[in-house]
Amino acid sequence: MGRRVLSVLEPDHRSGPGLTRRTDWFPVLKLELEGITKRFGSLLANDHIDLVVEPGEIHSLLGENGAGKSTLMNVLYGLYNPTEGRILVDGKPVNFKGPGDAMDAGIGMVHQHFMLIPVFTVAENVALGNEATHAGGMLNLEETRRKIREISDKYGFHVDPDALVEDLPVGVQQRVEIIKALVRDAEVLILDEPTAVLTPQETDELIDIMAQLKANGTSIVFISHKLREVKAVSDLITVIRRGKVVGTAEPSASTAELASLMVGRAVSLTLDKEDATPGEKTFQVTDLKVTAANGHRVVDGVSFDVARGEVLAVAGVQGNGQTELTEAVLGLQDHVSGSIKLEGRELVGRSIKQVLAAGVGFVPEDRTVDGLVGPFTIAENMVLDMYDRPPYAKGLGMKPKVIADHARQKVEEFDVRTSGIESAVGTLSGGNQQKVVLARELSRSLKLFIASQPTRGLDVGSIEFVHKRIITERDNGTPVMIVSTELDEVAEIADRVAVMYQGTLMGIVPGDTSRDVLGLMMAGMSAEDAKAQPRTEHPMETGGPAGIDDRHDGPDDESGERGGDK
Amino acid sequence: MSAPVTSPQGQAPELDTVRDWKNPIIYAIFAVVGLVGFAFNAPGTTATFDISAGRDAVQLAPVVVPTVPVGWACALILIAIAVFSFLQTQAGRKDPRWMPIAYAIVFVVGFLVWVVGGANKTDVSLVGLLAGSVTMAVPLIFGSLSGVLSERVGVINIAIEGQLLAGAFAAAVAASISGNVYVGMLAAAIAGVLVSVVLAVFSIKYLVNQIIVGVVLNVLVSGLTGFLFSTVLSRDSATWNSPPSLPVIQIPVLEHIPILGGILFRQTIVGYLMYAAVIITYIGLFHTKWGLRVRSVGEHPKAADTLGIKVNFTRAHNVMLGGAVAGLGGSFFTLVSVSQFTKDMTAGQGYIALAAMIFGRWNPIWAFFAALLFGFATNLRFVLSILGTPVPGEFLAMLPYVVTIVAVAGLVGRSRPPAANGTPYIKG
């Protein structure tokens, strides 16, 4: 790697006596990982990894899906025992027997999948494991509430200590996780893909929070697949490929450089695709209304159509009815009115099995809940919807050999990183699980393809691949509908964009509409008004609207972005 | 992910009403039962309820109620509630929370007046009825607390039946040999713990399906105690199976309070321990550090683990604690109600305790009331068969359960078990 900003990591890079000792007025901690190796059976997830996190530094980890980032962090946090290697805190070797030890040493972690107890309040979640008590072990939640308010005020979190966690939006849940770490005086905070589930505006807020934490002396290990964010926040970037550190980079490195270092080959960050040649409009949705079980009208009179050979992207901030819209098509929603027609056949009122049989391929938003059966093998998951028919079954029996061959071929084709097709899907890294779902859905001939957040949690290389596959499906003449909260993704693959806000469509615009216009529409402005607006600046270039959620008016909100409410 | 649409401008999102007609229909059906039974078929006599026992400080006159007007009044109230519920549902509103409880009370009053008025002896002691219910409920309450303690950490406890039976057996034998009831109680608790140790080892360490382990344990304990009973205990019951009884402890002054005194303050030590156990478990679970950790382990063990809480250790601990509680409850059979052990004497009470726990939504206080309701149902059957009603005994025995199931399953609403209940925790 002879590039200017990249340096191949030497084993002794920047080690030596700790730069700064801990002092009372400015807590700082230096963290060193030496030769960390972690095996899962025959799989080498981490291979002699060296990493140094300097005090007060934001250190990003970049790597493909399954590269071993989460595993490394779980070792650092005491959840996994390393097979080899050691951890040093302020130059002294430590031996973490469990997360308790890591927390005592000043390490806090916000996991990729949140570790909050949904039925507990914020205060109970924060107190757990670190309880303030009165005499006799009686809980002193008042003390915890006070601490939460203190931290909340300091960083502008706006978290109500008495709210039930399950009622909170993901962005706020994440702050609760950060509070959990701060209450325990974490001096190193690990954030494992914190932005994967956030709206663009929540991401901007998180980036502000990280800057404040850093200003207070907390070091941060940041994991993300979004190169733009990584470049915006990092002091130093370490790249991991297949369990090994392959190099470090400065944040000034270009996105393309980072991407190729990560994947090991050149990645084209812009998709080259032919213009769409839309054919017959075979998928039509007319005046669709969906009512949720709690009585809220979540989709309110939505009409659109998708032509053969065209990608329609449904953009919008999470929770504006997109999920329910796709579920209604699949027959997963109970209270649906209006009409959904595929090649002239009405889908409303049909069972899921009938809808799938009609040729609908579906990638659900939450793969672990709706897309996969965790304990089943990869091979079994690949045929979940086809196990009972030829060529995978004959009569009542399944044909294991055919199923296995099929799985091997798809694992190869979709580049699923695994030790074998007999591994349980639950042990795959997040991104590889997503590839299994895609492989299954795209391996039969379809009359309609719907994907919700198809690239959530995927690395750049996989995103490139998935986008190509979606375009291939389009060019085969399948109508494609994508639901995405990522404006980058929408801009990349959409031929037309429908923006959804509070259950209604704000308009359907061409795929090359500017991010600003889309952002304003996502905040509830009609297409015409949005186009008439002057251009605005976005703080971190992550795009998307700010000020969607009235619960957290941060000081940084720019009035120009506050939708149409002037 | 069906997050409701939030509106930044503050206007309420449009509400579409999803009407649920279940409650009004259930109310209406039972209102018709009340109308036909309590009102049209009122026996025309009077029913007498004695509300003072001889020892009470203030002697209150018995309540004599005419069956016809009371029957009609109850039926009309039931109808009124049903109509009100229909209107509420029509308007898309939810019933107030007190309604199922009020409805159940009115129905039970109507039923009691009707059934006592129609009996050969139209005079019943209300205190006796209620005190008897508490007595019947004691092992159920201990059993359901065992269930709560175990399932709150995520281990399904079907073995309550076995724990009760082991406790009953151990109490009888230990108290007989030592001649000391308290040794019997201690032995009962230990026997309960031993049963739980097996449950804990197999379900937590060896990851065997928890329901299967529980059922197997019940069969095992039943077989083992039954075998020992017929081979050892019944050969020489003077040595092995004639435990002394626990004395009734009357709390001075308090026991003389009308109605309540007889119910609450004339108990054996096991009865008082029961109240203490309910309160301690409740406070422990919801207001202490211990309880917070216990509940976290049952809801999201992985999250608890990331906070340094030892999941499987906490689980094993609690399952054993539950065993001690249920074992102690088992001693009630042999040291209080019957002074000897007989084969399978718990007769499925452990399963009823499990039902009480579920109906009580894994909450000690609600499980306590659910168990009382079952105790009341069981006791009512005995009292009524003594009074001699014309209603067939089997039907009487069944009716309170029907009411309970309808009221709880139908009207109280969905209850949510701890999220990780039944799922073993394997560290990654």
Ligand SMILES: Nc1ncnc2c1ncn2[C@@H]1O[C@H](COP(=O)(O)OP(=O)(O)OP(=O)(O)O)[C@@H](O)[C@H]1O
């Ligand atoms: N508990 C486990 N048992 C077996 N294999 C595991 C386990 N956890 C992770 N792995 C494997 O270790 C490898 C590294 O996984 P890890 O979750 O660390 O990847 P990652 O870099 O975080 O990827 P992503 O970006 O997709 O989250 C993967 O191949 C995964 O399948």
Ligand SMILES: [Mg+2]
């Ligand atoms: Mg990961």
